[in-house]
Amino acid sequence: MTYDYDVLVIGSGPGGYATALRTSELGLKTAVIEMHDSVGGTCLNRGCIPTKAYLTAAHTLHDAHRANAWGLDISVNGIDMSALKAAKDKSVAGVVKGLSQHMKARSIDVIHGVGSLNKAHIVSVTDGDNTREFSADHVILATGSYASPLPGFEFFRGDNEAISHAIENKQVPILSSDEALDLEQQPQNVVIVGAGAIALEFAQFWNALGTQVTVLLRKDAPLSRWDTHISSTVMRTLKRDGIHFETHSRITAAGEGAVTFTSLNPKNGSEQDKTIPADFVLAAIGHSPNTQAEWFTTAGVALDNHGHVITDDCGRTNLENVWAVGDITHGHMLAHEAFEQALVVSECIAGLQPTPVDSMTIPQVVYGMIDAVSIGYTAKQAEEAGFIDVQETVVPQLSNPRVAMLGSNGTTVIVSAVSNENSERIVIGVHMAGPQASEVAGAAREIIHNRIPLHNAANALFAHPTISESLGESLLKADGRPLNVR
Numbered sequence: 001m002t003y004d005y006d007v008l009v010i011g012s013g014p015g016g017y018a019t020a021l022r023t024s025e026l027g028l029k030t031a032v033i034e035m036h037d038s039v040g041g042t043c044l045n046r047g048c049i050p051t052k053a054y055l056t057a058a059h060t061l062h063d064a065h066r067a068n069a070w071g072l073d074i075s076v077n078g079i080d081m082s083a084l085k086a087a088k089d090k091s092v093a094g095v096v097k098g099l100s101q102h103m104k105a106r107s108i109d110v111i112h113g114v115g116s117l118n119k120a121h122i123v124s125v126t127d128g129d130n131t132r133e134f135s136a137d138h139v140i141l142a143t144g145s146y147a148s149p150l151p152g153f154e155f156f157r158g159d160n161e162a163i164s165h166a167i168e169n170k171q172v173p174i175l176s177s178d179e180a181l182d183l184e185q186q187p188q189n190v191v192i193v194g195a196g197a198i199a200l201e202f203a204q205f206w207n208a209l210g211t212q213v214t215v216l217l218r219k220d221a222p223l224s225r226w227d228t229h230i231s232s233t234v235m236r237t238l239k240r241d242g243i244h245f246e247t248h249s250r251i252t253a254a255g256e257g258a259v260t261f262t263s264l265n266p267k268n269g270s271e272q273d274k275t276i277p278a279d280f281v282l283a284a285i286g287h288s289p290n291t292q293a294e295w296f297t298t299a300g301v302a303l304d305n306h307g308h309v310i311t312d313d314c315g316r317t318n319l320e321n322v323w324a325v326g327d328i329t330h331g332h333m334l335a336h337e338a339f340e341q342a343l344v345v346s347e348c349i350a351g352l353q354p355t356p357v358d359s360m361t362i363p364q365v366v367y368g369m370i371d372a373v374s375i376g377y378t379a380k381q382a383e384e385a386g387f388i389d390v391q392e393t394v395v396p397q398l399s400n401p402r403v404a405m406l407g408s409n410g411t412t413v414i415v416s417a418v419s420n421e422n423s424e425r426i427v428i429g430v431h432m433a434g435p436q437a438s439e440v441a442g443a444a445r446e447i448i449h450n451r452i453p454l455h456n457a458a459n460a461l462f463a464h465p466t467i468s469e470s471l472g473e474s475l476l477k478a479d480g481r482p483l484n485v486r
C-alpha cells in the first residue's frame, strides 16, 4: 500500500521534531503536525529556551550586584520588564526560526492543525472548520505535557491583559509557567508552589529582579528525591541570595492580595496558618502527559495509571507502527531525554539497532545562579537497587579557585559501588550543585553510562583552572587519592 508519508509525527516539540529530523535524514518521507503557529513545542516556546533567556538576564544582574567586589563602579538603575520580555521573545523567535529552516532543509512538511490518530495508518488534522486526512506507514505520538493544576485551585484563564487586571485588582491569580513567562510587569511579591526545576528557576529569576519570592514546599527541602547534600546546598545558596522557603507547607487560599498557607511543625505535629502578600501564585508542582484527548482511547493507545503512553525499549506502543516519544512516555520530562528517545525510535523504524535510552543516567538539571545536577543513583537508591559496598564521597567545592572568584560555593557527590563481588568498582552516581555545573553534566553522564571503573574515571583530565576540575578532584577523592582537596 502507498501512504502519503513514511512517517507522520503528531507534535513538534523536542520529541517530535528530533524524530522528524532523524527519520528524514534516514531517507524517510516525513511530516510533522503542530497545533500551534510555531514549531519547537514547550521547550523552545514556553520552557527550556525562554526560562534560560530570563536566567541569562538574572546572571547579568547578579554579576552587576557583585561588581563592587572587583572595584568596578557599576549600578543597576532600573529594570524595563517589557524590554526584558521582548529580549526573551527575540531569543525564542531566533531559535524557532532556526528550527523551521532546518526542518525545511531536510524536506520535512509541517502541517498546521490538531492531529488525532483515527485508525491504523490514518491521522486526521483539524484546522478551524477544515479537517483533512493523511496516511503514513508509521505514526509517532509526541503531544507533550501540560502543567498540573494545584489541587483545590484552578489556573487563571485569560490573556496577559486579563492577568494584569487580576493582579491590579488583588485577585492573586494562579498561573502556570506559560503565563508567568509572558508577564510584562515586574511582580512585587510572588508565591511559588513547587520544589522542582521550574519552581527554583523562576524563583531565582524573580529574586534577581528584586521581587520578594516565597517558595512553599511540602517537604523540608526542594528537590526532595535528590541527594540531600545537593538539595541542602541549593536551599542554603538560594536563602543566602534572599529567597524565602516555607517548608512542610500547603497553600489554602489566595485572594485579596495575599496567600494563606498552613505550615506543619514536624517536631510536635502542630499546624500554623500564615498569610503573606502576593501578586500571584506560580503553580509549579509538575507536569502531566498530554494524553486526555478522546482519540487516545478510541484508537486504543495503552496508557499506564499516570496517563503515560506505554512503550517498549524502542518506543513502540501497543498498536502496530504507532510509536511514542517525549513527555507523554514514562521517564524524565526533559528535552534531552526526548531527543534520545527520538533517535532510538527513528533508528528502530529504519531497521537499525540503536542502544535503548537509559533513563537512569539522563542528567536532571536545575539552572540558576548555581546549577544543580543529578545523574544516576543516589547512595540510598543504589543500596535499594542491590549494589554492593556503596560508597558516597562528598566534596565541597571550596578549593576550586574559579568557584571562589565567583563568590559562590558548591558540592559534588560521587556514588560508587560494585555490581557483583567479582566486578570492579564503578561510578554509578554524580550529583553536583555549583556554578555552571550543567556544563559538566555530559562528562559525568558518560562516565556513568559507560560504566567506567572508578580508577579510570579518576584519571579524567580537566583543564586548569576551570570549574569542571571540581568533578576531577571529586573522582580522585572517591578513588582514595585526593590531590587539592582534603
Ligand code: FAD
Binding pocket: 010, 011, 012, 013, 014, 015, 016, 017, 033, 034, 035, 036, 040, 041, 042, 043, 044, 046, 047, 048, 049, 051, 113, 114, 115, 116, 142, 143, 144, 145, 177, 198, 290, 325, 326, 327, 328, 332, 333, 334, 335, 336, 337, 338
Ligand atoms: P512538547 O515540547 O510539549 O511538544 C509537544 C507539542 O505537541 C506541542 O508543540 C503541542 O502544541 C503539540 N501538540 C499536542 N497535541 C497535539 C495535537 N493533537 N496535534 C498537533 N499538535 C499537538 N527540559 C529540559 O531538558 N531542560 C530545561 O531547561 C527545561 N526547562 C523547562 C522549563 C519550563 C518552564 C517547562 C514547562 C519545561 C521545561 N523543560 C525543560 C521540559 C521540556 O520542555 C519538555 O521535556 C520537552 O518540551 C518535551 O518535549 P515533547 O516533544 O515531549 O513535548
